[in-house]
Structures are given as C-alpha cells and as structure tokens.
Amino acid sequence: MAPIRLLELLILLSALAGFTGLLLRRNLFLKVLAMDVMGSAVVALFVLFAARSGLRSPLLVGLSAASSSGVVPTDLADPVPQAVILTAIVIGLSIQALLLVVVTQLARVDPSLDVSSFEHRN
C-alpha cells in the first residue's frame, strides 16, 4: 500500500473515532470535544488531498524556479483545498466557541453535564 493511502486511512479512522466519541460519550463537554476531533480529521483530509504527490508549498517555491530545478507542477501542493479548509477551520472554531458558551450555561443546571439530565427535562 502506498504510504499516502495509509495516511488517508488513518485520517478517516480518526474521523470515525471522533464520531464514535460524539455518539457514545455521556458527558456534554466530551461530546463537543469529540466533534472537534472529527473536524480536525477533515482538515487533515483536505491537506492530504491538496498534497497530490508532493508536499512542497507552491508559495515558497516559485513555479518558474521550480520547473528550472526539475520539479514538475504536480509535485507542488494544490492551493485550492488548502484555501477552502482555512474557511472551514474558522467556522469550526466559532461554532466550537458558541457550543462551549452554551455548555457553561448548562453547567448551572447540571454541573456533571450528563446528557440524560437535559434530555428528560421539560
């Protein structure tokens, strides 16, 4: 198996681990953290897709300098997915912050933050 495929597998496994944590943890705070694990795995996935076959950053090595030194353009990382995932990181951070604010508010209702204590209130 090519190492890059192995890396992809590991990243998808960590996304799965995040989702499992989200599903199975009883504590609300841990649920929110597990969601962040999932988000980070997706960020890593996009960085991996952007890498193509090489890991050199196109901004640091100019394209003309690169071709003169024998580097083909496909060896350079693709900037589009990286730009896209930057936006997603910002959105993920702000959602995380909002969720944590609500979690601190809910801690006044039940300091142990057990999900079942909110589920059955009404």
Add this chain to the structure above:
Amino acid sequence: MLTSPLLTVWLLLPYLLGFVAAMVPLLSRLLVLGCCLLSGFVGAAALLAGPQGAAQLNLLGSTGVTLRLDPLAGWFVLLAALLIAAVLVACWQRSPATPMPLLLLVLQGGLNTAFAATDLISIYVTLEVVGISAFLLMLSDPSASRLWVALRYLLVSNTAMTLYLIGAGLLYAQSGSFSLNALARLPLGAAQAFVLLGLLTKAGVFISGLWLPRTHAEAPAEISALLSGVVVTAGAVPLLRLAQLDPRLLVVLQLVGLGSALLGVLAALRATDLKRLLAWSTLSQMGLVLLSPVAGGAMAFSHGLAKGGLFLLAGGRLPSRQLAGWRERPLPLGLQLGLYGASLSIAGVPPMLGFAAKKGLQETLPPPLAAALVLLSVGTVMVYARLWGAPLAPASAAEPMLTSGVRFSVSALVVVLLLVGCGQLAQGIPVQAMLSSFAVLAAGVLLQQALQRLPVGSVTPPVHGETLQHLLGNLVLLGSGLLLAFQFGVG
C-alpha cells in the same frame, strides 16, 4: 435587468447593513425592511425573467465561484424576504436595541447566497452562517430547555456538515472541482452519500430531520416561523439543484421525500401540542418539496408563507397550546381567519396558493408518485382538520390574544397567499383539479372525525427517538442506507 453589479450589491448589502444596524440601533428595523425590499425585488425579477433569463455571476475566473439566480432561486429569495419582513413587523413593538435586527440581516445574507450558490464550498459556508444565526436567534429569549435544544441543533447540524465536507473533499480528489455539475457527473458513491446526508439533515427531511420537531416547538414562536418557513429550505435548494442535474439522484430524493412526507403526517396526527403538530407538518411538507425540482420552488414558497403565519399565531396568548379539547375553547374571529386561511393553503384548497402549487407538483410527477401525493394530501387535511372547528369567541374579549404587529403580518401573509393563488387561477380555472381537491378535503375531514371517535386517536404516545443519541444514530442509518442504495443501483 439583473446585472452583475446589482447582484453583487444584493449579495453583500445584508452584511454591510448588519454592521450599520449594530452601530445605530435606532435605524436597524428600517434597514431590515429596506434590505427585504431589495431582496424581494431581486427575487421577483428572477422569477419573471424565466429560465432563459437566469442571471449568472462569475467571481474570480475559472477557479472561482459561480452564483446562479434562476427562477428556482427566485422563489426562495422572495420567500425569505417576505417572511423576514413579516417576522420583523410582528416583533415591531420590542426594543430595537436587541441583536435581533442584526441577526435577521445576517440570516438573510446567508440565505440569499445559499439559494444562488452552485458549488459545494459556497453552500457549506452559507449553510453554516445560516445555522449560526438561527442558533443565536433561538437564544434571543433563553431558558434552560431552549439552551439545550439550541445546543442540540448546532451540534447535530455541524456534525452533518462535517460529514458533508468529507464528501466535498472526496469529490475534489476525484474531479478537481467543487461544483454541483462535477458531483452530478461522478459515478454514484461515497461522495454523493456524504453530501446528501449533510443537506438532508439541514433541510429537516426524513429520519435525519428528527431534530426538527422539538427544535421548532421549543424556539420562540416568531423564530419558529422563520426556522420552519425558510431556514430549512436553505438545505433543500442545493438538493433540488442536484436533482435537476442528475436524474439518478432525483429518484433517491423522491424516495426519501415520500418517506419524510409519510413520517411527518403520521407523527403530526398523534401530536398533542400545537407547535409540535406544525413542526411535524414541516417535516412532511419539506419531503413534498423534494419530489420535483420544477415544482419544488412554488411548493416551498406557499408552504413557507402559510407555516410562518401559523407559527406567528401559535405565539399569541392562546388559552392553551394543547390539542386535547381544542374544539371546546373559543377563539376570536381574527385568529380563526388567519388559522383557516393559512391551513387551507397548506391543505391545497382553492383559491389559495397552496392549491396551485400542489397542482403544479401533481402535473410534473409520474402516475404512481402522483397517486401517492393524493393520499398524502388527504393525510395533510386530516392533520389540519384537528385545528378547525373551535367555537367563535365574542368580539368583546377582555384582552386581545394577538398583538397588532402579529395581526398585521399574519393578515399580510394570508392575503399574499390568496392574491397570488387567485392570480394563478385567473389564467384558466382547472375544474377537474378543483373538484379533486375538494374531494380530498372532504375525505380528510371525514377521516379525521372518524379517527377521533376511535380510542386509538386519543392515546398520547410518549416521544421516543428524538434524543441526541438517536439523532446522531439516524445520521449513520441514513448514510448507510444511501450508500447501499447507490451500491445496488436504485438510482
């Protein structure tokens, strides 16, 4: 008429005005109204221009973003503008210093872009903007149970959108593009399953939409009107665009839509609370919207206006929101008129707009689906027949149940439904369709009466399957269902 500079201004203006509104709270309500006016104009222009005159906006060249304002988007843009204006007017008497006008502007900005976007990443960003502003609006009047419901909403929708991003990444790895066109050309597989999962959750459809009933029932009534009327459609428009581009996905979406319509009707028939009944009915109507990309826009438009009006009425000082004993508690004439007008439109009775929308949907569907739609319409009538028949309260009631703002915006919404519906009828009266819709109405009312006499109808089941764990588990279920369907070639 819709030139690129106008479209750019239209897309950016809500955010700019939001900034101004935060600086000068006194002006904020007028700014929201102005923004709704411009947006309504753009939406109506896109509708009138027709499919040939669809405006396209290419930003930043070949790797950039393409926005498309066709009649499909036009319906939704117009719906968002009307409903946001109606909600603002309904809350006019509140202090303008609250963050509500700012949030309404950001919501409108996000919705407008979501309706016009044609690539997965723009859709992702705008759906998250819409989700965050809906979350903050829900907490405009916080309580412990509202905090929990809002947290649940954001957690589930962000999880679904993270899965959606995996789908977008898979698409880019295979085709080097994020556009919906590229997704439609790809062989059916994991990329489509992840993307559909995210969008279906956002649209509140089928089992992935089970977060919807409790969220919409718990939120403040005027916010529920926005959530049920227009926020859920932000997820439905990309789905309709995908169905337009790819007939294989259309079949899958029709199956999911039928399932959702049936689930929503069955649950709404057993609901015990007015707002829960309305929310379950949203789940069912969103399923109907997904049945056809041609008629979906008009369906969502007529449903959104009517459901918005009904939720605004539910926020009034009703004697009780409990449905048990609904027909013993008198309601004043104004409230009854709004209730009948809006619910008859959703039930598809002429001359309301809901009739024209349902007829349009019926004509675009193949015969087996059209037959299923008739049965579902009977179910919808049965749901709303539960709200009809309350006695009339004397006009000299001590305290009005509705504030004047709510009364004004609900009557405006019902009048729009009536006038546009009559306008559609003026092009030629379809006698056969009208007769069949009256037959559906009669059948629904009679069946509902019969159901009430049965002991089953009065049993109130406890609510299962709506805990956070169920909601997340449903994502897994629907995702694996979609993957299996793609594998075995349902599409």
